[in-house]
Amino acid sequence: MLQFRTQGFNGTAVKYSPFFDNRIAVASSANFGLVGNGRLWIFELTAQGIQPMKWFATQDSLYDLSWSEIHENQVVTASGDGSIKLFDCTVNDFPVQQWKEHNREVFSVNWGPIEKDKFCSSSWDNTVRIWSPHRQQSLLTLPIHSCTYSATWSPHNANLLSCVSSDGHVRLYDFRTPASASNHQVMTFRNSTPRGTPGLDKLPPNATIPNEVLTQDWNKYRPNVLATGGVDTAIRVFDIRACEQGAATTMVGHNYAVKKVAWSPHLSSVLLSASYDMTCRVWSDNSETVPAGQELEFTRSGPTLGRELGRMARHTEFATGIDWCLFGSEGWCASVGWDENLFVWDVRGSMS
Template sequence: MSMLEFRTQGYNPYAVKYSPYHDSRIAVASSANFGIVGNGRVFALNLTSRGIEVEQTFDTNDAQYDLAWSEINENQLIVACGDGSIKLFDIGVKDFPVMNFHEHKRETFSVCWSPITKDTFISSSWDGSVKLWSPTRQHSLRTLPIGSCTYSTAFQPSNPSIVSAVSSDSQIRIFDLRTPASAKYHLTTMIPVHGGPATASSAAPLPQGLPPSQPAEVLTHDWNKYRDTVIATGGVDRVIRTFDIRNPAAGPLSVLPGHDYAVRRLVWSPHASNVLLSASYDMTVRLWDDPGAALPDAAAAAATPGHPVPPAVGRQLGVMNRHTEFATGVDWCLFGAGGWVASVGWDERVFLWDANMLLQGP
């Protein structure tokens, strides 16, 4: 399986993102000493005829856990740091961040830029909060309390007012910023990732071979780009699940078991409604077919408490096992034929490869 490779010498990557503007530009957030102690480094990389080359690097005093490209300036990106700060870097401005946002009291673990209005971004932290920011203002616009370590936050791809978060308490939370702040700080929906259907007595049978669900930390989630009420989650219990936020009590639409250790990052394809990629502490990146994508929209709504519908079981399309340490990040290229992805791991390696190659086997 042919792939391009880059080495982040001395730094262990935590996240990789393709530019929303260029298919040849990616950025990697990384940390010295696996993020335990020491500084961080952002690598802005260019894909050239000579291979992957460094366009710019930025160092931070603390580890880096996530990053997001600006949606309004092709040369800017934000980085989530271990000291609780978020730094905005500009590839044309060397060495120092052009903005520094620092309200989180513990590690900032996730950042996401609004893909629609493009004028805000969000962050989540181990301090148990999600914050909404403008890139031009020092202080946050809004704080959404979660109450437990919040590993991942995201904007719904089609509605700039809807924000999601997953956390160590095994819940998906959905916030609608249009609701009054007095009403639960904009919280509109909570879905227990490991709760199953609403009542245990009427629980749908679990697919064969799947262990009963126990609450476990949820480390990652992503919105489906084509079915804008569907979210995929992954975490410590190794199973990827998809949910429809219109029916929080129904339990998962589908389950995708297969990873041997925690699922660290997952991302839906921007090219197909049924395909997602995941990166895991088992050192693999896996490509999945989500059968829930084929279900009629009414299927989720039909799962009433008295008649639960068992989750569909996803199909693993292929495994990329070239990483030799935890696989920590994965992202899809928005452009081109529809298969190019980037993956990173604690082995100091960045791989660029065609996910379609997985369909032909390892």
């Protein structure tokens, strides 16, 4: 396990570069993101450990970041002052571009993995916006009518975007549909667990009603599968073709809110989570035994309980960000937390 302390700045998000196997970016904030400056860190993994390659100071907290999919040296960040900034690792001190249309904190940014000339942002101002790095104004605004914590592009469909928010719902938008009163929204469903799920007694009493949803991620191998996490401590896996009755799989074990979930880029049934209980955990949704083409039958056969495969408990404050390495062996990942620590570790070493 490798470790680096971002002294004076509490980590909020971490991302591996999609271009370099040894480069990591971290978004951080002074004073736990409540007040003060932010800092974007660019690290390289070397034979001497984690080495800071570059950092950029910002006037307000940074809550999220995403690497550009078209330029190997550029990172876009989400800021507490409502701004979005694009930094270039080869340019000193200042962002190469910035946008300011959100009127409250920007809490997430996500670069399109298919149509790589656009990215999205979500904000506490109840909107999701679509952007192009080549334009000064946003391309589209989606009113969510609720504080929106995360917006994410599907890795399988360039026209499909999902978002999760404080009203306890997941929303899907398909930009192939005509613009109308629905603003391209094609689906909305509650982030809830069916009452027939085994082990329901392990969930909080309010787990069957909508709770604030803080994070989400699309499965990299199964186009219709989406995982969510939120304040009721549960991680849920939905198949969007059959989500009316609730989650197909629920994963229970965290003691406090789930801040981040991330599906493995190597294994279709494995995902990571980071929680306010100061742990990062690796899970299986039990789909690894399902034959190809029978995923929907597995979903409709009844709700199931996922398995915790292991955990990493080195953080001493809230664990706030995790990401998988896209290269090499399938177990490497990075995590950050409010304890000012960046850890790079092998999931396989934490599995029982």
